[in-house]
Amino acid sequence: MPLSPAPDVLLVHGIWNARHWLAPFALRLRREGLAPQLFGYPSILAGPEAGAERLVEHLRRSPTAWLVGHSLGGLVILEALRRAPDLPVERVVCLGSPLNGSRVAAALGERAGFSWALGRSRDLLVRGCPPWDGRAEVGVVAGGHARGVGGLFAPMDGPSDGTVALSETRLPGIADHCVVPASHTGLVLSAEAARRAARFLRHGRFAD
Numbered sequence: 001m002p003l004s005p006a007p008d009v010l011l012v013h014g015i016w017n018a019r020h021w022l023a024p025f026a027l028r029l030r031r032e033g034l035a036p037q038l039f040g041y042p043s044i045l046a047g048p049e050a051g052a053e054r055l056v057e058h059l060r061r062s063p064t065a066w067l068v069g070h071s072l073g074g075l076v077i078l079e080a081l082r083r084a085p086d087l088p089v090e091r092v093v094c095l096g097s098p099l100n101g102s103r104v105a106a107a108l109g110e111r112a113g114f115s116w117a118l119g120r121s122r123d124l125l126v127r128g129c130p131p132w133d134g135r136a137e138v139g140v141v142a143g144g145h146a147r148g149v150g151g152l153f154a155p156m157d158g159p160s161d162g163t164v165a166l167s168e169t170r171l172p173g174i175a176d177h178c179v180v181p182a183s184h185t186g187l188v189l190s191a192e193a194a195r196r197a198a199r200f201l202r203h204g205r206f207a208d
Contacts, residue, residue: 009036012068012077013073014043015072039058048072052083059087068201069095071095073095093141103156138175139175140178141193143160143187145161145183163185
């Protein structure tokens with residue numbers, strides 16, 4: 001299918017994943033007429049601060065108007081834009097990102113034998129982000145199917161995607177928020193999530 005002249009979309013993965021984790025979502029965005037690229041960073045050993053720095057460097061070399069981050073990737077994107085508010089990023093979509101902090105991450109960090117699994121990403125996952133006041137418009141696609149192991153480590157605060165509570169995905173200052181029938185992992189495979197993300201990137205809203 002011919003690609004549209006829209007700006008490229010840079011996809012940023014979450015914790016425990018590599019860049020190709022988001023290849024299925026990239027394929028779905030291509031079907032929506034976009035031209036996605038994958039961005040990788042060491043989410044455990046180096047952590048989100050190094051990831052944010054690497055992302056800033058990448059965006060200075062190859063300016064990209066639109067960004068999509070899954071889970072921790074959304075927090076890394078917002079941290080990068082806080083550090084470099086002059087970057088020409090117009091819109092950001094966060095997929096299941098615990099922007100208000102993650103109870104599951106907090107519980108894992110307190111359990112002997114599990115805290116290592118979060119590596120240097122623990123602090124950002126636990127505290128989340130301050131209210132958004134950057135110039136980029138931020139939209140959040142949250143999952144509404146509670147399928148995941150998160151409930152084994154911490155009680156979910158109301159509806160969730162099985163790992164992140166919906167309340168954890170809402171942050172003051174974001175432009176729009178929607179919920180799709182997917183689990184936390186399933187968001188990267190969801191055709192509806194990709195359709196909603198493409199809609200927001202192009203128009204600044206999720207609704208058709």
